[in-house]
Amino acid sequence: MEIIERLSAGDPEKKKYYIRLFLDTLEPELVNLKGADVAAHQEPIRAILHKLKSQVQTIGAREAHALMAEQEQRIKEGGRIEQEELDHTCQALSDLIENLQELLK
């Protein structure tokens, strides 16, 4: 969040604008991630994780970023992630979205 704080420079409306910008991607991608089939080919999951990883990092959610980066890397190297792990990532993302939505109030 540091970069967003710095760029919005105390302007609450500008900060809300950036938060909404990220939420516009995070919310639909969480739905996609929840609906992903871990039993099938995992490339679509990897693509979503890759996309979300950078955004989560910019927001400053380090743990969620580390989780996504590790899972993306594992799939890229030919490994798989299990349903339980995906659920854990979805939960982390869901918590992050909730925190961001809270900041908009």
Add this chain to the structure above:
Amino acid sequence: MSKHLKVALVDDDIPNTEVLRDFLIRNGYSHVDKYHDGESFLESLDRFDERAVVLDFDLSGGGELNGLEVLEAIKERSPSTHVIFFSGQDSLEVAVESLKNGADDYIVKSNAAFALVKTSLDKVYDLQVLRTSEKRSQRISLLLAIGWVSTLAVVAYFLAGR
């Protein structure tokens, strides 16, 4: 201080591109274009394009081309255009391939990435300033040489007339 270097950001990550654009504008780069796929950027590319391009590798959320393919097309059409690869792929293979194909720098997206992009653009800007001043001094030297030759020719003409 405003820097007269035009920048093009090519990345399918819409929020991060917006934040990076604002960050660069705040740091003196007043002209920053955004493209969310390689195809639309290439349509806008001129021969001898003077923009510095910050190019993502994975553009799959935008179009068909990946960053390396876009880099190849840029270097074919406008070899002098500076390209900074900006990728979420911490991959040695992609890094080597991009640098081999003419990228000026390879930056992995991280917490410090925006500042690193700015530093890299600053180097491109400094190089551009240096080249412009070199060209200017070459032009001045040429004008001085022409002046001397003309003066000598006039003197020779008058001397021959006597």
